[in-house]
Amino acid sequence: DVKVTQSSRYLVKRTGEKVFLECVQDMDHENMFWYRQDPGLGLRLIYFSYDVKMKEKGDIPEGYSVSREKKERFSLILESASTNQTSMYLCASNQRSYSAKNIQYFGAGTRLSVL
Amino acid sequence: AQKVTQAQTEISVVEKEDVTLDCVYETRDTTYYLFWYKQPPSGELVFLIRRNSFDEQNEISGRYSWNFQKSTSSFNFTITASQVVDSAVYFCALSVLYGNNRLAFGKGNQVVVIP
Numbered sequence A: 001d002v003k004v005t006q007s008s009r010y011l012v013k014r015t016g017e018k019v020f021l022e023c024v025q026d027m028d029h030e031n032m033f034w035y036r037q038d039p040g041l042g043l044r045l046i047y048f049s050y051d052v053k054m055k056e057k058g059d060i061p062e063g064y065s066v067s068r069e070k071k072e073r074f075s076l077i078l079e080s081a082s083t084n085q086t087s088m089y090l091c092a093s094n095q096r097s098y099s100a101k102n103i104q105y106f107g108a109g110t111r112l113s114v115l
Numbered sequence B: 001a002q003k004v005t006q007a008q009t010e011i012s013v014v015e016k017e018d019v020t021l022d023c024v025y026e027t028r029d030t031t032y033y034l035f036w037y038k039q040p041p042s043g044e045l046v047f048l049i050r051r052n053s054f055d056e057q058n059e060i061s062g063r064y065s066w067n068f069q070k071s072t073s074s075f076n077f078t079i080t081a082s083q084v085v086d087s088a089v090y091f092c093a094l095s096v097l098y099g100n101n102r103l104a105f106g107k108g109n110q111v112v113v114i115p
Helices: none
Strands: A005-006 A009-013 A019-025 A032-040 A042-051 A054-057 A062-069 A073-078 A088-094 A110-114 B003-005 B012-013 B019-021 B024-026 B032-039 B047-053 B058-060 B064-071 B074-079 B086-097 B109-114
Touching: A005 A088, A009 A019, A019 A088, A019 A110, A032 A062, A032 B086, A042 A073, A054 A062, A073 A088, A073 A110, B003 B086, B012 B019, B012 B086, B019 B109, B024 B074, B032 B074, B047 B064, B047 B074, B074 B086
Parallel strands: A009 A110, B012 B109
Antiparallel strands: A005 A019, A019 A073, A032 A042, A032 A088, A042 A054, A062 A073, A088 A110, B003 B024, B019 B074, B032 B047, B032 B086, B058 B064, B064 B074, B086 B109
16 A cells, blocks of 8 residues: 655644654655645645656745655755644655556645644 | 636535535646545545546446536536545545646535434
């Protein structure tokens, strides 16, 4: 079974702190994704990575950065957390495909509260 | 750009009733895949079904069935004889051939099955 593991289920941080959300997958997938989920807005893509050290902005990259130093690990970084970044963060991965068919597999999510 | 619309937000049904979730999508691409995911209270999105744009055959898998109609750009999902374990948020999603493996998600349907 594919496993995508997010390091924390719940996280509470203070405004201005630097926050790291970690995601690890064990299926040798090339692609990894970070989403943010908010009530009434569904899932929105923050960043994705299609290879080590490669990244592309998603729909809402402002206030976030990412790091992919190893194939299995994809980190989301909030350089200076703000209250409007309080949200559920979901990581996903899939195999790179030249079709559109590959299923994305998701982690259990990290619920981040910024106070 | 791709767009997925799930008009209903919360749907409540009594156990054993059927529930149908509507999904309407927009894309200019002719090759694409449609997905349904389930998000139980635990938070992890679980893949349910996938359909490509060239296959309009509707299928049944256990208590799940789907109705894909290209003419109306709809990909509706039905749970037959609902159970309490079906209580979850359900997301419809779309990926296109040249979309870098990205998924465009609808905002989700909260399904509540009342015992």
